Amino acid sequence: SAAPDHDIHSVLRAHRASVLSAAGSVQSLRRGLQLSLLQCPVPPKVREAAMAAASGVPGLSQPSVDESTGVLNKMMQDARWQLDKTLSECQKIPRKYQQMAKEANADVQHLAASISFARAAVVEASSSVPQESAWFKTLAESVRWGRADCKRQLNVFRTRYFILRRDRQEASRLKKSIANKCNINSLLQEVPSAGHHGLRKARQHSKPRRLRAAASNLHSSSHQQSNPLRHRRTLLLQLRAKESVVARPDCNVKKQECSQMYNTVDRVLGEIQDEMTAVRARAAQGRRACSADEALDRREMQQASHRQTDQSQRLAQATAEMSSLGERRQKEDHSRMNFERQYAAAAHSCRLKVHQMLGQMCGLQRIRDHLWLLLGRQTLPEDCVVSDWVEGTCSKTCGRGFQVLTRQILVEPNQGIRCPPLRMVHSCGEARCPRDCRVSQWSGWSACSAECDGGLQERTRSALVEPRFGGDECPNLVDVQICNSKGCSQDCILHQWSKWSACSRACDGGTQSRHRNVETPAVRDGNCPAADAQERLEERPCNKQQCEAKEAVSCSGQPLDLVILVEASGAFTQDGFADVKTLTTELTKHYLPSGSASRVGIVAWGSRS
Numbered sequence: 001s002a003a004p005d006h007d008i009h010s011v012l013r014a015h016r017a018s019v020l021s022a023a024g025s026v027q028s029l030r031r032g033l034q035l036s037l038l039q040c041p042v043p044p045k046v047r048e049a050a051m052a053a054a055s056g057v058p059g060l061s062q063p064s065v066d067e068s069t070g071v072l073n074k075m076m077q078d079a080r081w082q083l084d085k086t087l088s089e090c091q092k093i094p095r096k097y098q099q100m101a102k103e104a105n106a107d108v109q110h111l112a113a114s115i116s117f118a119r120a121a122v123v124e125a126s127s128s129v130p131q132e133s134a135w136f137k138t139l140a141e142s143v144r145w146g147r148a149d150c151k152r153q154l155n156v157f158r159t160r161y162f163i164l165r166r167d168r169q170e171a172s173r174l175k176k177s178i179a180n181k182c183n184i185n186s187l188l189q190e191v192p193s194a195g196h197h198g199l200r201k202a203r204q205h206s207k208p209r210r211l212r213a214a215a216s217n218l219h220s221s222s223h224q225q226s227n228p229l230r231h232r233r234t235l236l237l238q239l240r241a242k243e244s245v246v247a248r249p250d251c252n253v254k255k256q257e258c259s260q261m262y263n264t265v266d267r268v269l270g271e272i273q274d275e276m277t278a279v280r281a282r283a284a285q286g287r288r289a290c291s292a293d294e295a296l297d298r299r300e301m302q303q304a305s306h307r308q309t310d311q312s313q314r315l316a317q318a319t320a321e322m323s324s325l326g327e328r329r330q331k332e333d334h335s336r337m338n339f340e341r342q343y344a345a346a347a348h349s350c351r352l353k354v355h356q357m358l359g360q361m362c363g364l365q366r367i368r369d370h371l372w373l374l375l376g377r378q379t380l381p382e383d384c385v386v387s388d389w390v391e392g393t394c395s396k397t398c399g400r401g402f403q404v405l406t407r408q409i410l411v412e413p414n415q416g417i418r419c420p421p422l423r424m425v426h427s428c429g430e431a432r433c434p435r436d437c438r439v440s441q442w443s444g445w446s447a448c449s450a451e452c453d454g455g456l457q458e459r460t461r462s463a464l465v466e467p468r469f470g471g472d473e474c475p476n477l478v479d480v481q482i483c484n485s486k487g488c489s490q491d492c493i494l495h496q497w498s499k500w501s502a503c504s505r506a507c508d509g510g511t512q513s514r515h516r517n518v519e520t521p522a523v524r525d526g527n528c529p530a531a532d533a534q535e536r537l538e539e540r541p542c543n544k545q546q547c548e549a550k551e552a553v554s555c556s557g558q559p560l561d562l563v564i565l566v567e568a569s570g571a572f573t574q575d576g577f578a579d580v581k582t583l584t585t586e587l588t589k590h591y592l593p594s595g596s597a598s599r600v601g602i603v604a605w606g607s608r609s
Contacts, residue, residue, distance in 0.1 A: 033370040040363025090350035097343035104336040118322035125315035132308035150290035157283035171269040182258040383416035398433035437474035438465040452488035492528035493520035507547035559597035568604035
């Protein structure tokens with residue numbers, strides 16, 4: 001579409017050569033002039049002179065030819081300048097559309113890469129959604145299984161508690177019977193004929209195991225401690241069932257044996273009550289553990305549900321983005337095809353314009369040369385010949401700039417058209433400047449995907465301006481960090497060490513201790529040292545000096561109000577109780593030296609004193 005200057009001059013020279021070839025025949029010159037007048041419009045005066053010369057009318061004067069030559073040279077000069085500008089614009093068309101095609105190809109490639117990323121996101125989300133759904137179902141099944149297991153454990157505790165409560169009822173009923181009978185007719189019977197058969201019958205009775213064991217222990221202890229009459233073989237506790245099983249014979253019961261019987265049953269009752277308390281505590285602990293495990297599983301289920309929702313949203317977003325990118329790619333493909341069609345149309349239009357302008361210049365030149373030859377002149381006007389344009393540097397490397405074009409005179413004009421301008425300024429910089437990506441500020445961090453054992457947090461930002469024309473690509477739009485990396489199973493947290501306790505002895509070496517209580521209990525499979533473990537209990541020796549030997553030792557210091565608690569239950573024998581009274585008397589003497597303001601009180605205790 002672009003014709004350089006030397007091509008234009010070649011075309012003009014070829015037309016002049018055809019005119020000169022017909023110079024030997026006047027008829028040929030006249031026919032050529034007539035044909036040129038038909039193809040190329042000229043001013044009226046020039047047409048009149050040319051028609052006169054073409055028809056052979058005498059009187060063609062040199063002034064009219066010179067005047068017509070001046071008009072034709074001016075027309076050729078204007079046409080040449082228009083041709084220069086047209087050629088300059090046409091030369092930019094290939095560069096313009098090539099750059100547009102290049103940018104369109106870059107956009108298509110960028111969209112193709114974006115589509116690949118979106119497709120990868122769709123594949124990832126498509127695989128993650130079923131995984132999260134399966135994990136949710138696994139957690140739900142774990143919750144159901146854990147709930148059933150906890151229910152079984154609680155049923156075990158409940159059954160054990162029911163058995164203990166029944167034992168307590170039986171023991172309480174027996175205790176009440178003993179309390180009543182000890183004042184009237186005791187159940188502690190001396191049975192001459194019962195022997196071991198009677199004891200076995202009591203053991204085989206359908207009463208609670210603890211009471212049967214207590215009966216056996218009572219039988220052995222009564223022989224060891226009292227054994228009042230050797231010819232009476234056994235001391236039997238007749239266990240009373242819902243229906244009377246053993247007939248009550250006449251008997252004589254000692255007071256001391258009755259008290260032992262009462263205290264033995266009372267001790268068994270206390271053991272039953274202690275175990276009931278322990279069972280309740282274990283059941284409560286089990287319920288708390290089950291509730292904590294179920295709460296943790298439910299939190300994990302909630303997190304899995306959130307992750308599933310997030311993945312579903314990502315899948316929907318990635319699918320929508322891929323669809324949008326596909327539509328944009330189709331538009332870019334259509335735009336690229338339109339660019340090709342527009343380029344072909346613009347190039348064709350340029351060729352037509354250049355061809356038309358060259359035809360006009362050639363026609364004007366032929367009319368001028370025919371007039372000169374028909375006037376009888378032997379030489380033809382010499383037009384100015386210039387070199388091709390030399391392009392200067394564009395004022396901008398990208399975007400719209402300006403460029404200076406220069407050329408030189410190769411042949412000076414001689415009665416032909418004057419030289420056109422040797423300097424021309426036109427626009428340049430068809431390549432658009434690179435547009436770098438610009439992104440927004442980071443969003444806040446999302447909630448952690450897990451409460452323990454390591455989760456993920458992410459934050460996002462969006463592209464405010466997409467990169468184009470070779471600009472810098474967008475940085476990462478998603479940032480991820482690890483959160484809640486602590487394990488779900490946490491060890492317990494201990495308090496600081498307590499202060500050292502007082503020394504256990506005033507002399508001859510004692511010990512001091514300090515301990516650490518639990519501040520936060522262990523979670524799930526976490527560890528926690530026992531109360532007597534080295535991590536929680538420390539001891540050190542103290543007061544290693546020897547005690548001074550004294551005959552009589554009495555307590556000194558500030559006056560005290562002292563209460564001595566003395567067991568007076570029937571579990572003691574008469575000799576044992578006498579020893580306790582002696583010890584109490586000596587302690588009272590030492591705590592009440594002469595002149596002391598201390599006061600001592602004695603309290604005797606026992607379910608049946």
